[in-house]
Amino acid sequence: MMTKARTWFSALSTVSLLTIGVAFPVHQAQADQPGPVEAIEFDPAKAALGKRLFFDPRLSGDTELSCASCHQPENGFTDGQALSDAYAGNLHFRNVPTLINSAKRAAWFHDGRIGTNLNDVTRESITETYSMNMDMRLMQERIKQDPAYVEMFEAAGFGEPSNGGVRNAIPEYLKTLISRGAPFDTGEMSDEAKAGYELFNASGCNSCHSGERFTDDLPHNIGVGDNPDIWATPERHITFVTMMKFLGVENYMNLRADPGAYIRTHTADTFGTFMTPTLRELTYTAPYMHNGTLATLEDVVAFYNAGGGDDENKDTRIKSLNLNETEQAQLVAFLKALSGEPLTGPEFVAEDIDTDYAPIENWQDATN
Amino acid sequence: MKDLKSYLSGTIATAALFAVLGSQAIAETSMEIEAGIGGSDPDPDAPLVALGEPPIPLDNPQTEAKIELGKMLFFDPRLGGNESTPCSACHMPDVGWDVEAPISFGYPGTTHWRNSQTIVNSAYYGKLFWAGSSKSLESQAKSAAGGAVAGNGEADMMEARLAFVPEYVERFNDVFGDQWPRISNAWRAIAAFERTIVQTDTPFDNYLRGDDAALTEAQKRGLELFAGKAQCSECHNGALLSDEKYYNTGVPAYEGWQDDGLAQVTFRYELYAKGSTEEMYRHTKDDPGFYFRTKEKADKGKFRTPSLRYTLYTEPYMHNGMLETLEDVVEFYNQGGGENEFAENKSPLIQPLGLNDQEKADLVAFLKSLSGEEILIEEPELPDYQPLPAVAAEE
Numbered sequence: 001m002m003t004k005a006r007t008w009f010s011a012l013s014t015v016s017l018l019t020i021g022v023a024f025p026v027h028q029a030q031a032d033q034p035g036p037v038e039a040i041e042f043d044p045a046k047a048a049l050g051k052r053l054f055f056d057p058r059l060s061g062d063t064e065l066s067c068a069s070c071h072q073p074e075n076g077f078t079d080g081q082a083l084s085d086a087y088a089g090n091l092h093f094r095n096v097p098t099l100i101n102s103a104k105r106a107a108w109f110h111d112g113r114i115g116t117n118l119n120d121v122t123r124e125s126i127t128e129t130y131s132m133n134m135d136m137r138l139m140q141e142r143i144k145q146d147p148a149y150v151e152m153f154e155a156a157g158f159g160e161p162s163n164g165g166v167r168n169a170i171p172e173y174l175k176t177l178i179s180r181g182a183p184f185d186t187g188e189m190s191d192e193a194k195a196g197y198e199l200f201n202a203s204g205c206n207s208c209h210s211g212e213r214f215t216d217d218l219p220h221n222i223g224v225g226d227n228p229d230i231w232a233t234p235e236r237h238i239t240f241v242t243m244m245k246f247l248g249v250e251n252y253m254n255l256r257a258d259p260g261a262y263i264r265t266h267t268a269d270t271f272g273t274f275m276t277p278t279l280r281e282l283t284y285t286a287p288y289m290h291n292g293t294l295a296t297l298e299d300v301v302a303f304y305n306a307g308g309g310d311d312e313n314k315d316t317r318i319k320s321l322n323l324n325e326t327e328q329a330q331l332v333a334f335l336k337a338l339s340g341e342p343l344t345g346p347e348f349v350a351e352d353i354d355t356d357y358a359p360i361e362n363w364q365d366a367t368n
Numbered sequence: 369m370k371d372l373k374s375y376l377s378g379t380i381a382t383a384a385l386f387a388v389l390g391s392q393a394i395a396e397t398s399m400e401i402e403a404g405i406g407g408s409d410p411d412p413d414a415p416l417v418a419l420g421e422p423p424i425p426l427d428n429p430q431t432e433a434k435i436e437l438g439k440m441l442f443f444d445p446r447l448g449g450n451e452s453t454p455c456s457a458c459h460m461p462d463v464g465w466d467v468e469a470p471i472s473f474g475y476p477g478t479t480h481w482r483n484s485q486t487i488v489n490s491a492y493y494g495k496l497f498w499a500g501s502s503k504s505l506e507s508q509a510k511s512a513a514g515g516a517v518a519g520n521g522e523a524d525m526m527e528a529r530l531a532f533v534p535e536y537v538e539r540f541n542d543v544f545g546d547q548w549p550r551i552s553n554a555w556r557a558i559a560a561f562e563r564t565i566v567q568t569d570t571p572f573d574n575y576l577r578g579d580d581a582a583l584t585e586a587q588k589r590g591l592e593l594f595a596g597k598a599q600c601s602e603c604h605n606g607a608l609l610s611d612e613k614y615y616n617t618g619v620p621a622y623e624g625w626q627d628d629g630l631a632q633v634t635f636r637y638e639l640y641a642k643g644s645t646e647e648m649y650r651h652t653k654d655d656p657g658f659y660f661r662t663k664e665k666a667d668k669g670k671f672r673t674p675s676l677r678y679t680l681y682t683e684p685y686m687h688n689g690m691l692e693t694l695e696d697v698v699e700f701y702n703q704g705g706g707e708n709e710f711a712e713n714k715s716p717l718i719q720p721l722g723l724n725d726q727e728k729a730d731l732v733a734f735l736k737s738l739s740g741e742e743i744l745i746e747e748p749e750l751p752d753y754q755p756l757p758a759v760a761a762e763e
Contacts, residue, residue, distance in 0.1 A: 061450065061516070129522035137516070138634075357632070
């Protein structure tokens with residue numbers, strides 16, 4: 001199984017992405033035998049288009065941000081900050097989640113507020129005022145102005161450049177962002193990491209961090225502490241108020257805590273629950289937790305060893321683990337063994353994009 | 369043609385006569401000059417009169433505090449998307465409260481597709497924007513702050529930003545009774561401020577109020593042409609010098625659409641966003657204007673008659689800025705207007721005028737009498753964000 005994956009990935013690098021799509025069947029993750037992350041079949045032409053769009057700042061209102069501004073390949077498709085930036089004029093109040101393996105999620109964003117598909121996630125991220133603040137009708141006309149896109153949309157079978165095509169192409173690219181080459185999957189874990197894996201299961205980490213991506217795709221409350229930077233920085237707090245107002249959260253002006261997945265249910269016992277994050281690619285994605293309050297994996301393990309934080313909605317499974325320092329180090333070693341090759345090669349990163357708009361020749365007679 | 373002089377000497381108007389602008393519009397006496405003299409248009413034309421106080425909507429009365437707040441908000445970039453496009457970005461006081469380029473800047477990363485209109489005397493319009501798509505200054509401010517190629521702001525975000533400026537919280541509470549600033553009240557305050565940016569003492573107004581020396585002899589000759597031979601007042605009439613109706617005068621398409629890729633992007637966006645049939649979206653190459661409000665083919669290429677007041681400072685002219693000077697404008701009409709792709713809708717009122725050079729110069733001289741001193745103001749200091757006090761949680 002592990003050998004097969006390695007062979008496949010090396011084969012992929014020698015065969016043009018334009019002529020071959022991955023045809024591995026997707027199977028259900030098995031909690032008892034996680035990993036490696038199965039590849040997903042994708043359409044190379046659509047994915048190549050999605051890749052270019054992902055790195056194109058013309059998809060944001062003022063053309064300053066691309067998807068890759070916050071989801072940077074060299075940082076595991078996060079931004080390396082505790083709390084994310086936001087569209088100019090504001091800052092965000094949450095940590096950027098990785099996009100690696102995101103095509104396999106059951107619900108997206110830390111609060112899981114979108115539970116349909118990446119097409120909707122793409123729309124949300126491009127249009128929301130605190131992310132890319134883009135009127136997609138204008139975006140459509142921008143990309144239509146670029147002959148490279150006209151060609152790529154046609155090649156992808158989308159016809160002329162359109163919003164719908166963008167919303168399909170970017171998810172196709174995200175399907176290519178699949179973990180690969182982690183020591184856990186290749187059988188190259190150190191003894192320390194192997195011991196950590198035993199502890200991982202014995203300590204009940206796998207009760208939520210299950211399956212090939214090490215997540216149950218459900219929201220839980222583990223009592224992550226407050227990040228006071230949110231409330232001390234108006235530009236962050238403003239984003240919080242804006243989102244909470246939009247999501248229909250009561251008393252949003254007086255709220256000083258992130259309700260998380262509460263916004264999906266509006267029942268009190270879900271307040272402060274957040275989607276279980278994947279444990280894959282953690283070495284690239286520090287700091288951790290939905291508000292970036294834990295700087296290192298050591299901090300994360302220590303946090304759980306102490307029984308998580310304080311919260312009335314805290315999951316009852318979160319209890320002190322009584323791990324000694326050696327055991328904690330072993331657990332960290334295991335977590336690090338879940339990170340694989342960086343997805344920073346040309347198959348994942350678009351070439352420089354000329355963002356100028358060449359005029360359409362013979363405008364008067366050209367069909368718009 | 370009737371003898372203009374007999375009107376000038378004979379007609380003194382009173383407030384009650386100025387139904388066009390409502391009873392608040394004129395509170396003083398003014399001469400009344402008949403408009404559209406000798407014209408072929410059977411529509412009654414409102415007489416030319418001095419400009420009085422602007423109409424104030426009953427649901428948004430003026431107060432000092434509201435005007436002061438509106439002035440701050442007019443200049444505050446937090447009412448926009450990326451905090452670079454306050455109202456004043458495209459309505460700059462020192463260049464006529466508009467933009468000097470033919471087409472307005474537009475939001476960063478975009479360009480607009482129409483000429484920015486002056487704020488001066490906007491208080492008098494019943495319809496705002498070139499195609500009259502807003503019915504009040506309040507709704508105009510809201511639309512401009514939100515448009516993708518204008519302010520690109522989002523209401524929830526802009527409202528949230530205001531809540532983090534303690535001075536605004538206090539002022540909105542004082543003016544509107546808001547616990548937290550409401551974005552709809554921001555538009556009300558801005559409109560109240562704009563209703564103070566008016567000019568009612570131009571040479572022409574002073575002349576109409578009895579100061580015969582306020583106009584030069586050339587301007588008086590120009591006035592006679594304006595109301596008579598040149599037929600300007602067929603449309604440019606009433607105290608505002610606009611009938612607020614919609615016409616296609618044959619203004620040619622914005623030339624930037626021929627060779628400016630960014631302008632082409634916005635052009636197609638507008639066709640798409642404002643609602644076009646596919647056939648129309650594919651083949652239209654000029655701004656359909658008023659069509660977007662009626663969806664009647666006969667309204668393609670029509671735009672609301674602009675006021676001629678303050679035009680000394682608002683060059684270039686027309687909905688797309690295609691005429692650079694007032695001389696160009698007069699020459700344009702002297703030749704019977706121009707031609708655009710909606711030629712079948714061109715107003716029959718626009719015909720060659722046969723003006724000689726002296727007459728054209730007189731007409732330009734008169735147009736200049738419709739502007740007084742330049743209106744300049746000191747930009748307000750803007751208050752900073754502050755974190756929300758924790759005590760708010762107890763309220």
